[in-house]
Amino acid sequence: MRNIFTIILLVVPMMLLAQTPYKFKRVIDLETTPVISQGNTGTCWSFSASSFVESEILRQSGKAIDISEMYTVRQTYMAKAENYVMRQGKAQFSEGGLAHDVLKSIKANGLVPQEIYDGLDPDKNYHTHAEMSAVLEAMLDTYIENPGKKLSKKWKPAINAVLDVYLGAVPEEFAYEGKTYNPQTFLEMTGIDPDHYVSLTSFSHSEFYKPFVLNIPDNFSNGSFYNLPLDEFIATLDHSLANGYTVEFDCDMSEPTFSARHGLAVIPEDAANNMAALTSVYPELKISQQYRQEEFENYTTTDDHLMHITGLLKDQNDTKYYLIKNSWGNLSNEIAQDGFLHMSESYMRLKTISITVHKDAIPDTIRKKLGLQ
Numbered sequence: 001m002r003n004i005f006t007i008i009l010l011v012v013p014m015m016l017l018a019q020t021p022y023k024f025k026r027v028i029d030l031e032t033t034p035v036i037s038q039g040n041t042g043t044c045w046s047f048s049a050s051s052f053v054e055s056e057i058l059r060q061s062g063k064a065i066d067i068s069e070m071y072t073v074r075q076t077y078m079a080k081a082e083n084y085v086m087r088q089g090k091a092q093f094s095e096g097g098l099a100h101d102v103l104k105s106i107k108a109n110g111l112v113p114q115e116i117y118d119g120l121d122p123d124k125n126y127h128t129h130a131e132m133s134a135v136l137e138a139m140l141d142t143y144i145e146n147p148g149k150k151l152s153k154k155w156k157p158a159i160n161a162v163l164d165v166y167l168g169a170v171p172e173e174f175a176y177e178g179k180t181y182n183p184q185t186f187l188e189m190t191g192i193d194p195d196h197y198v199s200l201t202s203f204s205h206s207e208f209y210k211p212f213v214l215n216i217p218d219n220f221s222n223g224s225f226y227n228l229p230l231d232e233f234i235a236t237l238d239h240s241l242a243n244g245y246t247v248e249f250d251c252d253m254s255e256p257t258f259s260a261r262h263g264l265a266v267i268p269e270d271a272a273n274n275m276a277a278l279t280s281v282y283p284e285l286k287i288s289q290q291y292r293q294e295e296f297e298n299y300t301t302t303d304d305h306l307m308h309i310t311g312l313l314k315d316q317n318d319t320k321y322y323l324i325k326n327s328w329g330n331l332s333n334e335i336a337q338d339g340f341l342h343m344s345e346s347y348m349r350l351k352t353i354s355i356t357v358h359k360d361a362i363p364d365t366i367r368k369k370l371g372l373q
Contacts, residue, residue, distance in 0.1 A: 020281045020316065021228065022264070022335055024342060028241050028312040029323065031058045032067060035339030037329035039127030042095030045218070045250075046072045047327035048306040049102035049356070052248035056358065057190050059244060065190060069128070070119025071112040071183075074075045074167045075105045081140055081159050083220055085151070089144045093137050095129055096218035099248045099306060099356040100199055110183025119167040132166040178299065192288040198362075198372065201225040201354040202233035209369045216303045216353065224355055226370050230289045234348065236354055237309070237322075238360050245331045245361035247309040250353040252301045257347070260328055263336025265343040265349055279335075281315060287349035291338060303353045313342055315365075320345045 025193040033054045038047045040077040057065050076097055084093040108215040121126065143155040174180050180191065206212040211224040228236065240247050252258075257274050267285045276282065295297060295301040311323030324341040331339050359372050 011078075012126075013015075014270065014279070021279060022281055022342075023316040024313045024335070025315075026311060026313050026323065030241065030246050030310045031055060031242060032246060032308065032310045032325055033058075035325060035330055036327065037126065038069075038327040041127045041129040043069065043073050043097070043127070043129070044327050045097040045099060045306045046070075046076070046102055048308045048325075049099040049248050049326070051308040051325055052099070052246060052356065053106070053190075053192055053305060055246040055308070056192060059193050059246075063190070066114040067190075068112045068114045068117040068119070070167055071109075071117045071170070072102050072105045074117075074119065074163055074170060074279050075109045076101050076160065077136065077163055077370075078156075079105070080220055081136065083143060084140050084356060085155065089141060092217050092220050093140060094218070095133050097220070098218050098223060098250060098354075100223040101221055102199055103194040103356075104185060104223075106192065110185075110187040111190060111192070112174070112186060113176050116171055116176065117168060121166070129166075132162070136162060196358055196360070197356055198359050199223065199230055199354050199356045200223045200233060200236060200293070202228050202230045202289070203296060204289055205297070209371075213286050214354065218303055219294075226372075228366065228370075230287075230292060230349060232366055233355075234345065236267065236366055237348070238312070239363045240357050240361035241309065241312050241322075243361060245358050247361075248304045248306065248356040249309055250355075251348075252303070252351040252353070253305040254302065255351065258351075260326060260331055260341065263331070263341050265324075265341055265347045265351075267344065267346040281317060281319075284319070284344055284346040285350075287346055292350055301351055301353070307341070309355075310340075322348055 007115070033051060036047070048068045050067050054065060054067060057063055078167060080093055084091050106230065139162065143152060174182060174187065200213055206227050208227050208229055211226050213222050214225045237247055257267060257277060259278050262278040263277055265352055266277050268274055269283040269285045273282045308325040309322050313321040313323055315321065316351050321342045321344050324343050326339050326341055329339055337340050359367070362372065
């Protein structure tokens with residue numbers, strides 16, 4: 001009889017816990033610009049990294065500047081096109097990209113404010129790129145097929161002309177708050193140095209503490225990522241937030257437990273609780289380096305979506321979650337408000353492909369291991 005009572009005493013609190021709605025307390029809430037929508041496009045990489053850069057401008061200067069996502073998209077399309085043509089079509093040409101593509105574009109092409117270059121069709125109030133992307137790829141494939149038996153010198157001007165039609169011509173000079181700038185002098189005014197940012201990941205198929213090219217589809221530009229053990233990867237993320245630095249990241253959003261509608265992303269210990277865990281607290285899976293690697297190598301974890309980490313939260317059981325700024329507009333729900341998500345540490349450990357941070361946000365001991373100055 002005593003054993004039965006013991007079991008009841010153990011099981012009943014667990015059942016009650018499993019049915020408890022989430023209650024969150026924000027521990028860290030860093031300054032960022034308002035949530036906006038990427039529309040019907042695959043340009044989350046530009047929206048999230050631009051939001052990250054805007055927070056960096058806020059952190060460094062206190063200036064709230066809305067930078068143009070589509071200026072970066074416009075410039076990056078030309079880089080994608082050149083890569084696709086010179087690899088004779090044996091590369092990805094799509095709407096996707098990664099955070100380092102934004103930083104590369106900023107370094108090469110500068111920045112432009114949103115009010116100067118919005119990239120919108122005059123007849124629409126939202127972005128849609130399906131037609132443009134299909135037209136561009138068809139044109140590039142024609143040049144690659146080489147009907148003239150020699151690659152035409154006209155392909156770059158032709159692609160640029162199409163981009164001008166769909167997104168608008170790139171401004172050479174513009175006025176902003178009473179001063180005249182070009183994209184490079186505007187970049188200088190913001191104080192952003194693209195060379196001060198690094199991308200980090202955590203996969204055991206490559207040597208830790210060394211950079212390597214991560215083979216994922218959207219890494220068309222063959223960008224390098226510094227590789228950290230999983231615990232140090234998470235420690236770097238937490239250290240960044242604790243010291244006032246927001247973080248850009250790439251993750252898998254294909255899980256049924258990633259829900260923008262519920263404003264939540266979790267990894268329940270028991271998959272039978274997946275749907276219930278979107279509204280109530282359930283125990284979560286412990287994520288090891290090995291399990292993370294297996295899920296990546298079997299395609300269960302893929303690089304689907306980039307977002308912006310702007311804070312840290314705790315639930316009523318003192319479990320850690322990350323405050324995530326999305327780019328799908330101001331979706332509000334019972335858990336998160338105004339287009340933000342709450343992502344558990346378990347989800348972050350398993351489903352994050354990479355993060356991008358200011359190099360000063362990395363703990364000194366880890367920076368030394370990476371050989372960063």
